[in-house]
Amino acid sequence: MAIVGAGPTGLFAAYYAGFRGLSTAVIDALPEAGGQITAMYPEKQIYDVAGFPAIRGRDLVANLVAQAAPFKPTYLLGRAAATLSYDDGHPVLGLSDGDAVRCGAIVITGGLGRFTPRPLPAAGAFTGAGVIYFVPHLDDLARQDVVIVGGGDSAFDWALALAPIAKSVTLVHRRDRFRAHGHTVARVRELPVRIVVNAEVTRLLGGGRVTGVEITPKDGSAVETVPADTVIAALGFTADLGPLAEWGLALDRRHIVVGSTMATNLPRIFAAGDIIEYPGKVRLIATGFGEAATAVNNAAVAIDPTAKVFPGHSSDAG
Numbered sequence: 572m573a574i575v576g577a578g579p580t581g582l583f584a585a586y587y588a589g590f591r592g593l594s595t596a597v598i599d600a601l602p603e604a605g606g607q608i609t610a611m612y613p614e615k616q617i618y619d620v621a622g623f624p625a626i627r628g629r630d631l632v633a634n635l636v637a638q639a640a641p642f643k644p645t646y647l648l649g650r651a652a653a654t655l656s657y658d659d660g661h662p663v664l665g666l667s668d669g670d671a672v673r674c675g676a677i678v679i680t681g682g683l684g685r686f687t688p689r690p691l692p693a694a695g696a697f698t699g700a701g702v703i704y705f706v707p708h709l710d711d712l713a714r715q716d717v718v719i720v721g722g723g724d725s726a727f728d729w730a731l732a733l734a735p736i737a738k739s740v741t742l743v744h745r746r747d748r749f750r751a752h753g754h755t756v757a758r759v760r761e762l763p764v765r766i767v768v769n770a771e772v773t774r775l776l777g778g779g780r781v782t783g784v785e786i787t788p789k790d791g792s793a794v795e796t797v798p799a800d801t802v803i804a805a806l807g808f809t810a811d812l813g814p815l816a817e818w819g820l821a822l823d824r825r826h827i828v829v830g831s832t833m834a835t836n837l838p839r840i841f842a843a844g845d846i847i848e849y850p851g852k853v854r855l856i857a858t859g860f861g862e863a864a865t866a867v868n869n870a871a872v873a874i875d876p877t878a879k880v881f882p883g884h885s886s887d888a889g
Contacts, residue, residue: 573674578606580844580859581680582635589642600651605632675874679842685813691804701781721805727751734762833866841866
């Protein structure tokens with residue numbers, strides 16, 4: 572079985588496929604497992620995973636990788652699933668590096684699809700280092716002057732996480748209202764985080780690396796220079812299905828349409844997680860786990876028609 576997408580749903584699918592006795596190849600364009608969690612909020616606490624009152628994103632990914640590890644999935648990371656064809660009824664995935672994977676079935680767990688961070692306009696003319704869109708490791712920014720640009724959940728989550736370890740944290744937003752959750756905004760306001768509203772970062776200073784930023788108020792008052800070792804552009808992202816949109820899958824805007832077995836309209840192609848659509852779909856990690864098990868169990872029957880959809884409980888198998 573090929574699993575396209577190494578986020579939480581894909582990693583749980585790898586475990587469940589191993590439990591079903593299937594060998595798996597897990598494919599993801601990102602260089603690390605974890606999908607959107609690893610790329611965007613590895614340090615954020617997640618509160619809606621069953622059995623965990625709270626768990627850090629990075630720890631959830633590590634646990635899922637460990638859960639699948641006894642079944643030895645093959646990880647093909649840093650390369651995207653590009654093309655789909657069939658060989659004697661079996662799906663063949665063409666990868667972005669030119670390799671191909673022939674398999675019994677495919678489970679697409681691509682989350683949001685291919686996502687691209689929205690650029691910081693002021694960074695367009697800056698050729699040095701120090702501008703980032705995600706924070707893979709908080710400790711990398713310890714004792715730094717950090718400027719965060721944005722007013723959404725990610726911007727305030729990074730401010731909340733960095734306030735205790737950074738030398739200074741300045742958050743700049745072009746409006747005086749925020750898209751972030753009100754409780755998070757209130758928590759950040761209680762911390763030594765400077766919040767600058769109705770202003771924009773209009774210029775990055777420095778040569779080989781950022782040394783500061785210029786903040787321009789929208790009311791025409793004086794431009795201010797603020798020291799910065801790192802600028803985090805938390806301006807959101809755009810997402811699309813990328814090459815998957817050309818495979819002939821039935822789509823509802825940028826989501827893959829599936830039925831109750833998680834089957835798509837294409838033979839031996841199943842899907843699960845945030846990337847799918849069906850009536851009543853709820854986009855939660857917890858939902859994706861159940862969909863992954865449903866997809867894998869039904870894909871197992873597509874691979875071997877003598878197999879049962881429900882293999883029994885894992886606790887019975889020891």
